[in-house]
Amino acid sequence: MTTPQIKIPATYMRGGTSKGVFFKLNDLPTVAQVPGKVRDNLLLRVIGSPDPYGKHTDGMGGATSSTSKTVILSKSSKQDHDVDYLFGQVAIDKPFIDWSGNCGNLTAAVGSFAISNGLVAAERIPQNGICTVRIWQANIHKTIIAHVPITNGEVQETGDFELDGVTFPAAEVAIEFLNPAADAGEGGGAMFPTGNLVDELEVPGIGTFKATLINAGIPTIFVNAADIGYTGTELQEAINGDDAALARFETIRAYGAVKMGLISDISQAVARAHTPKIAFVAPPQSYVSSSAKQVNANDIDLLVRALSMGKLHHAMMGTAAVAIGTAAAIPGTLVNIAAGSIAREAVSFGHPSGTLRVGAAAELINGQWTVTKAIMSRSARVLMDGWVKVPGDCF
CATH class of the missing domain: 3.10.310.10 (Diaminopimelate Epimerase; Chain A, domain 1)
Structure with missing residues (x-):
């Protein structure tokens, strides 16, 4: 008997010179809401790894390290933070996800996603101006601040900021990595x-x-x-x-x-x-x-x-x-x-x-x-919003 596909709410986003599939933690199947093999198997299938052809034809990955990425976000468990950010770097030709580090490029998209998906308290979002999103980077236990432009109460994604390595201009997002070397562990x-x-x-x-x-x-x-x-x-x-x-x-x-x-x-x-x-x-x-x-x-x-x-x-x-x-x-x-x-x-x-x-x-x-x-500017943009589908028996 074949197992039908299931659908999971997801957003496909570019952040800096990378792109990846973003999930809210509580939108994942319950068994994948905790770290481990089940979660890894699910995310591998989402991306389309392992792929011996190196193309990611049957998944959302882009068959490069910059485009084979997953992000899981939730309201922060840390005081004075808005969102917990967990990053998984998905191998292309191996059944492996590396959780040992951060993706600085996708950090630019974390703030935008958090605002648009109710992870930042409404009173902290201006009608117009800059929303300061306090990010807890769960892989490396660091604080990152994203300064996200807001227009008419919504994230502004379009603009004239140009970033080498990205084809089109967009709105500038300034990122501050606080104490990036302290307690490196x-x-x-x-x-x-x-x-x-x-x-x-x-x-x-x-x-x-x-x-x-x-x-x-x-x-x-x-x-x-x-x-x-x-x-x-x-x-x-x-x-x-x-x-x-x-x-x-x-x-x-x-x-x-x-x-x-x-x-x-x-x-x-x-x-x-x-x-x-x-x-x-x-x-x-x-x-x-x-x-x-x-x-x-x-x-x-x-x-x-x-x-x-x-x-x-x-x-x-x-x-x-x-x-x-x-x-x-x-x-x-x-x-x-x-x-x-x-x-x-x-x-x-x-x-x-x-x-x-x-x-x-x-x-x-x-x-x-x-x-x-450390401070740098990046940009971010939602590419697609909706659901990602995977076979129900893949995890």
């Missing part, structure tokens, strides 16, 4: 888990590299582009079409994860593909972006390319941008050195799709670097 809870601004990262069979290992926004491994044979101007096809290069990056990432204390053995890296991220940096240089836009060296402070879920990202992950902004503000890190070795409260960097500016204020207190907030 993993890797000893420190912004620099090894205690060093720069480490010598030994990767057997590949080499030894200078690396900045930082817990800010998301655990990130920064290496110099030149040390691994790149210029920092690469676009996706230069790396994603090179299986040997991708394997080298994954090996470096695995050894970096061990050095950061995130895993105890490199074999465990496959089970946390979302974190840490690996990125490479270089001083400013002119290049042509993936959209054929000319990026001039004079308009940026440095170049950064980052990998997500084993592939070079088409733009920049929001959480990695927090790490970039934080590291750029701290003299002596590889990011700061690539940006000219001067103290900065904001940095503009070139990525494959264009440029991005992120601000961060860091200070040295009792010999330890701390950062109070």
Whole structure:
């Protein structure tokens, strides 16, 4: 006997340079309202994973790390917060969802969804102006503030704010990541888990590299582009079409994860593909972006390319941008050195799709670097609202 499909209320949203399927926690089937295999199986089927064809033809995923994402939201259980935000990064070709980190890009859509779906108290929403949505990021236990524009009592999604990596303009949403490195939890809870601004990262069979290992926004491994044979101007096809290069990056990432204390053995890296991220940096240089836009060296402070879920990202992950902004503000890190070795409260960097500016204020207190907030602008838009359908026996 065949099992019919069931329908679940859902919203398909773009946030920053990512998009994903958003759910209210209490709209999920009761058995999927708690973490575990049942929930994972349901969300895998929603996205269309695992897909050996790598296309997500039979699901809502877009067959890239930027578009294979799920979000679960609920009224916040934390005092002085509006919404709890849980993010799942769905693997494309494996039956696996990584819950170990945040998606900074989709954070821009969390505030909009929360307002439109009754998760923010009505008295906190102005008729016109900016609604400040207090988000508890449940994956990493951090507070994020989204400043969402409101027009005539509703979320304003249209506007003239342009974001490289996104085709059309939209309304600007400013995002504040509060204390993005405090109590990082993993890797000893420190912004620099090894205690060093720069480490010598030994990767057997590949080499030894200078690396900045930082817990800010998301655990990130920064290496110099030149040390691994790149210029920092690469676009996706230069790396994603090179299986040997991708394997080298994954090996470096695995050894970096061990050095950061995130895993105890490199074999465990496959089970946390979302974190840490690996990125490479270089001083400013002119290049042509993936959209054929000319990026001039004079308009940026440095170049950064980052990998997500084993592939070079088409733009920049929001959480990695927090790490970039934080590291750029701290003299002596590889990011700061690539940006000219001067103290900065904001940095503009070139990525494959264009440029991005992120601000961060860091200070040295009792010999330890701390950062109070990182700030960047994103945009968000509802793409489709209604129900997603899945076979009733898939979970």
